[in-house]
Amino acid sequence: MTTTTTTIQARRPGAAAWLRMIQAEAKMITRDTSGMIVPLGLPVLLLVMQGMMFDDLHQEVGPGVTVLDVYALPVVITLVLAMVAMMNFPSFLATYRKTHILRRLAVTPASPVMVLVAQIVVSFIQVLLGMAIAFGIALIFFDANLPTDVPMAVMVLLASSVAMYALGIMVASVAPTPNAAIAIGIVVFFGTAALGGMFGPVENLPDTLAEIGAWLPFGAAVEAFQSTWLGETVAWQNWTSLAATTLIGTGVAAALFRWE
Amino acid sequence: MTATRTPLATDAQHLVKRYKTKTAVDGISLQVPAGQTFGILGSNGAGKTTTVEMIAGLRRPTQGHVRILGLDPFADRAKVRQVLGVQLQQATLHDALTVRELVDLYRSFYPKPLDADQALTMVELQEKAKTKFSNLSGGQMQRLSIALALIGQPEVVILDELTTGLDPKARRRVWSTIESLEDQTVILISHAMDEVERLCDRVALIDAGKIIAQGTPDQLKAQAGVPTLEDAFVELTGKDLHDDQEED
Numbered sequence: 001m002t003t004t005t006t007t008i009q010a011r012r013p014g015a016a017a018w019l020r021m022i023q024a025e026a027k028m029i030t031r032d033t034s035g036m037i038v039p040l041g042l043p044v045l046l047l048v049m050q051g052m053m054f055d056d057l058h059q060e061v062g063p064g065v066t067v068l069d070v071y072a073l074p075v076v077i078t079l080v081l082a083m084v085a086m087m088n089f090p091s092f093l094a095t096y097r098k099t100h101i102l103r104r105l106a107v108t109p110a111s112p113v114m115v116l117v118a119q120i121v122v123s124f125i126q127v128l129l130g131m132a133i134a135f136g137i138a139l140i141f142f143d144a145n146l147p148t149d150v151p152m153a154v155m156v157l158l159a160s161s162v163a164m165y166a167l168g169i170m171v172a173s174v175a176p177t178p179n180a181a182i183a184i185g186i187v188v189f190f191g192t193a194a195l196g197g198m199f200g201p202v203e204n205l206p207d208t209l210a211e212i213g214a215w216l217p218f219g220a221a222v223e224a225f226q227s228t229w230l231g232e233t234v235a236w237q238n239w240t241s242l243a244a245t246t247l248i249g250t251g252v253a254a255a256l257f258r259w260e
Numbered sequence: 261m262t263a264t265r266t267p268l269a270t271d272a273q274h275l276v277k278r279y280k281t282k283t284a285v286d287g288i289s290l291q292v293p294a295g296q297t298f299g300i301l302g303s304n305g306a307g308k309t310t311t312v313e314m315i316a317g318l319r320r321p322t323q324g325h326v327r328i329l330g331l332d333p334f335a336d337r338a339k340v341r342q343v344l345g346v347q348l349q350q351a352t353l354h355d356a357l358t359v360r361e362l363v364d365l366y367r368s369f370y371p372k373p374l375d376a377d378q379a380l381t382m383v384e385l386q387e388k389a390k391t392k393f394s395n396l397s398g399g400q401m402q403r404l405s406i407a408l409a410l411i412g413q414p415e416v417v418i419l420d421e422l423t424t425g426l427d428p429k430a431r432r433r434v435w436s437t438i439e440s441l442e443d444q445t446v447i448l449i450s451h452a453m454d455e456v457e458r459l460c461d462r463v464a465l466i467d468a469g470k471i472i473a474q475g476t477p478d479q480l481k482a483q484a485g486v487p488t489l490e491d492a493f494v495e496l497t498g499k500d501l502h503d504d505q506e507e508d
Contacts, residue, residue: 008331009371010338017368024354024365031356031392100351107316107346108412109338110369 013110021110021118029122038088039126043080043134050076051142053200058143062230069145073138074225075197078160080130082193082218085164087185089123090172094181102259112259120165127161148231156228156238160221163242166249167192167217173257192218214238217245267330269294269416269445270315276323277310277469284310286469287324292462294329294415297438297446299460301453301489303499307469308449309349309420315447316346316418328416342370345414347405349421349449355394359385359404362393363411370412383407383437399430406437410444417441420449435459453490463489467497 029035050072051057057068093116096102102112138144147153171188175181190198195205195213202210202219213219220241227234270292277285285307292298302308313319315326317333317340326333333340353362363380367373380386383403388396396404402423409417422438423431438446438459450456456463457477464474473480473496477489484495494500 008329008339008343010336011342011371012338013369020365020368024357024361027361028354028356099355100348101354103318104348104351104353106318107341107344107348108366108369109341 011109013114017110018114018118021114022121025115025118025122026125029126035088035092036126039080039084039123039130040133041130042083043076043130044137046076046079047072047134047138047142064145065148065229065231066143066145068138068142069147069229070226071201073135073144074222074229076134076138077131077157077225078196078218078221079193079198080134081127081157081160081164081221082189084123084127084130085161085168086171086189087182089119089165089168090175090181090185091178092119092123093169093172094175094178097258097260098178100260106259116169124161124165145229147225147228149228152234153225153228156221156224156234159239159242160217160224163217163221163245163249166246166253168249169253169257170249173253173255192216195219197222215241217241220245267327268292269296269329270298270447271327271330272311272315272324273326274324275311275314275321275326277307277314277319278322284469285314285321288464288466288469288471289324290315290464290471290474292445292447294445295443296461297441297448297459299456299463300447300449300466301451301456301463301493302466303451303497306466308451308466310469311466312418312420312447312449316344342412343415345409345412345417347409347417347419347422349424351405353393353404353408356392358390358392359396360389362404363389363407366408366411372413373411374413379407379411382410382440384433399426402426403430403434403437406434410441414444416445416447418447418449422448422450423452423455431455453488453493457489465493465496467499472496 054067054072057072058066060066061070096115102115105112105115167188171181171185175184195209195216196202196218202213205213214223214237220238224234224238268291270290272288272290275285275288276283288311300308300311310319314321317337320334328340328344331340357365359380360376363376367376377386380389383406385400385403385407388400393401406419409419423434426434435455435458448456448460460477462474462476463480465472465480473483475483480492481487481489484492486492486495
């Protein structure tokens with residue numbers, strides 16, 4: 001034995017390991033095709049459902065902006081993001097905990113944080129693909145328009161994604177089992193989404209509930225996306241809500257997350 | 261390197277692990293010099309796995325401390341993970357990945373990993389390189405698990421219940437793999453007497469969270485005045501090795 005304590009280097013896995021981990025997660029997803037139905041198929045379904053809810057889809061609500069653009073598309077985008085981030089993603093993570101994959105990785109130089117990041121990357125790629133498919137269909141078949149302020153829409157997408165995945169990590173951190181993760185995810189999802197306009201325009205809700213819904217991340221994301229379609233400034237309340245959600249989600253997760 | 265400057269491969273001092281209602285490990289101390297194969301033998305529920313999880317840095321001891329090559333598994337985690345390979349009981353892998361993909365994934369974590377083909381050949385899985393983990397037999401999963409514990413060329417390897425659930429042929433294959441590890445320190449957790457007797461230089465007998473006896477297999481047999489290690493275990497602990505209790 002020639003090793004002494006001084007010669008042992010504290011090395012962290014490099015870029016190649018991160019890439020392998022992301023590839024591993026991607027293969028886990030693509031080889032279980034049923035797992036891709038929610039992120040890739042659901043957006044199209046939601047788009048069609050939203051399309052059926054409005055009978056005046058093509059009425060203009062602003063110059064070059066229709067009811068579809070302002071009321072349907074922001075809800076579809078936010079729904080996809082929220083469903084995948086709050087329900088789909090935490091259940092995968094909880095499964096890894098249950099089957100001790102995280103524990104196995106915990107005894108290698110790879111921190112289990114790598115799995116978390118790799119899962120979010122792969123999950124988010126699916127969200128983007130799902131949105132791209134839905135958007136393509138909306139543009140071709142529903143005569144949808146792109147947001148008036150595309151860079152701001154991208155910013156809103158990023159901020160909403162961070163907030164929704166923070167809630168997802170929070171769900172994963174408090175859920176003892178994969179089934180619990182799905183159950184808690186559903187409650188969090190419907191709680192925020194119903195008040196945020198999933199089942200119809202928020203204007204139909206009583207004022208107080210609509211006000212609460214606008215402060216929750218789902219409503220905030222929908223409103224922020226609507227602003228980017230209308231070319232209006234995104235309200236500070238929307239940014240505040242998304243930032244607060246991110247802080248609360250990651251804070252709870254940091255305090256309660258268990259690797260096994 | 262002189263012997264006096266080389267830290268012990270594993271030094272566990274007065275380890276205690278208490279849960280709300282029970283004490284799983286009650287003052288265990290182990291010193292394993294580099295290059296030795298050390299067996300931890302005990303019946304189910306004796307505290308073997310809890311002990312080894314504390315040594316591996318997976319569970320914090322209530323009292324006591326552990327050093328791996330002089331390093332604290334918690335404070336020096338990043339260093340310890342470079343030199344310690346662990347095969348866990350009840351751990352699964354990304355099951356949609358193939359054997360080769362898993363080997364490549366785990367290789368990427370280490371600076372000087374074993375060659376992938378060499379690792380697969382060592383555990384005789386080269387024919388299964390393209391098979392998904394979920395399609396492997398229990399023995400093949402176990403052999404892959406051993407290969408992955410050794411993939412980073414660790415100086416210390418912990419192997420928990422090495423051959424549990426394997427058929428006799430598979431057990432002998434795994435034993436040959438372990439016997440071929442000449443430079444590494446191996447800590448073997450087992451309740452299989454023949455395995456411990458064949459592979460281990462020294463053995464600690466654990467019962468009810470305590471070390472009952474420690475020594476070479478021959479010393480333990482002599483201490484108990486019996487011809488086999490199994491008899492020695494029964495004699496020294498007063499228990500059957502195969503008591504079917506829940507493992508902690």
